[in-house]
Amino acid sequence: AQTVTQSQPEMSVQEAETVTLSCTYDTSENNYYLFWYKQPPSRQMILVIRQEAYKQQNATENRFSVNFQKAAKSFSLKISDSQLGDTAMYFCAFPASDSNYQLIWGAGTKLIIKP
Amino acid sequence: NAGVTQTPKFQVLKTGQSMTLQCAQDMNHNSMYWYRQDPGMGLRLIYYSASEGTTDKGEVPNGYNVSRLNKREFSLRLESAAPSQTSVYFCASSEAGAQGEQYFGPGTRLTVT
Numbered sequence: 378a379q380t381v382t383q384s385q386p387e388m389s390v391q392e393a394e395t396v397t398l399s400c401t402y403d404t405s406e407n408n409y410y411l412f413w414y415k416q417p418p419s420r421q422m423i424l425v426i427r428q429e430a431y432k433q434q435n436a437t438e439n440r441f442s443v444n445f446q447k448a449a450k451s452f453s454l455k456i457s458d459s460q461l462g463d464t465a466m467y468f469c470a471f472p473a474s475d476s477n478y479q480l481i482w483g484a485g486t487k488l489i490i491k492p
Numbered sequence: 493n494a495g496v497t498q499t500p501k502f503q504v505l506k507t508g509q510s511m512t513l514q515c516a517q518d519m520n521h522n523s524m525y526w527y528r529q530d531p532g533m534g535l536r537l538i539y540y541s542a543s544e545g546t547t548d549k550g551e552v553p554n555g556y557n558v559s560r561l562n563k564r565e566f567s568l569r570l571e572s573a574a575p576s577q578t579s580v581y582f583c584a585s586s587e588a589g590a591q592g593e594q595y596f597g598p599g600t601r602l603t604v605t
Contacts, residue, residue, distance in 0.1 A: 381534070410591050422535075422582065422596035468534055472590035478523060478542055479550060480590050482534025 379403055381469050383483035390459055391491050397444075398454045398486045400469035407431075409472055411445070411452045412480070417465040425467070428452065456488075464490045493518050498583050498597035505573040505604045513568040513600050515583030523586045524566035525550075525594065526558060528579040535582065541566055542589070573604045 381402045390396045402411070413425040428436045428445050435443050440460075444453045452471075456463055466485045473479040496517045505511055517524065522543045527535040537550030541560040555577060557569045566585075570577060583597040 412593075420580065420599045422584075422594075424593045427593065470534070477589045477591075478525070478540045478548070479537050480535070480594070482536075484532060484534050 379471075379473055379481050381471065381481050381483035383467075383469055383486050385486045386484070387487040387489070389489040389491055392459060392461060394459055395455065395457045396459055396488065398456075398467050398469075398488065400452045400454070400483055402450050402452065402469070402471055402481070404450070404471065404474055406474050409474075411443075412470045413441075413443070413452075413454045414468045414470060415463075415465045416468065416485070417462075422468075426454065459490050461490050461492060464488060495519065496583055496585055496595050496597035498581075498600055500600060501598065503600060503602050505570075505602065507574060507604060509573050510569065510571050511573065511602075512570075513581055513583070513602075514565070515567065515597055516565045517583075517585040517595070518564065519585060519587075519595065520563070521585035521587050521595070522563070523589055524560065525584040525586075526556070526566070526568045527582045527584065528552065528577075529582060529599075530579050538568065538581075570602075573602075575604045578602060578604045 409430045411428045415425045440457045468485045469483040470480040499514045525540045526538040539558040541547045544563045581600045584594040586594045
């Protein structure tokens, strides 16, 4: 079965620091997308960043960037200059190989930004 | 645009009662989804609708039924609620299936006693 592993259940950093959340996954597909979603205390799930596996270049969205290592099946999220509003659960996800509609989700990392 | 809306936000049921969770999206997306979220676990797909008029089972469909009423609306029904169905339920929609961004509703916290 395909799996997504987020090995850090909880992390906390000081405001303005840089933090990296890890994600490893298992797939036999060659071309796929990978996602990081954020779920703040309000519960609303929001897409943070998306990476296409066939692209060499790591995706970047403002203070959020990924380190995508395809051979190692690793997809970590780096948050630079962290802000209090970054406090949230972060989930890594990727599409199931036997479905055009199902995502496989990690269990999440709870990130706390301290003032 | 309201995006994805869900009703109700909170619900408490007794074992055996039934209820329907409503979801609507105003982004003209073809695909819609129902997930459940339990503590310490990622989202699990209950049912999805690839397009108007079609529905398919996801990872955990037992105890649930769905209806894709039209392109905008996708409802989830619990016919006989069980304590194991205590969870937070999210509706989502997307244009490009699992390869594209999914837009989520605010969730429904359901407690079955």
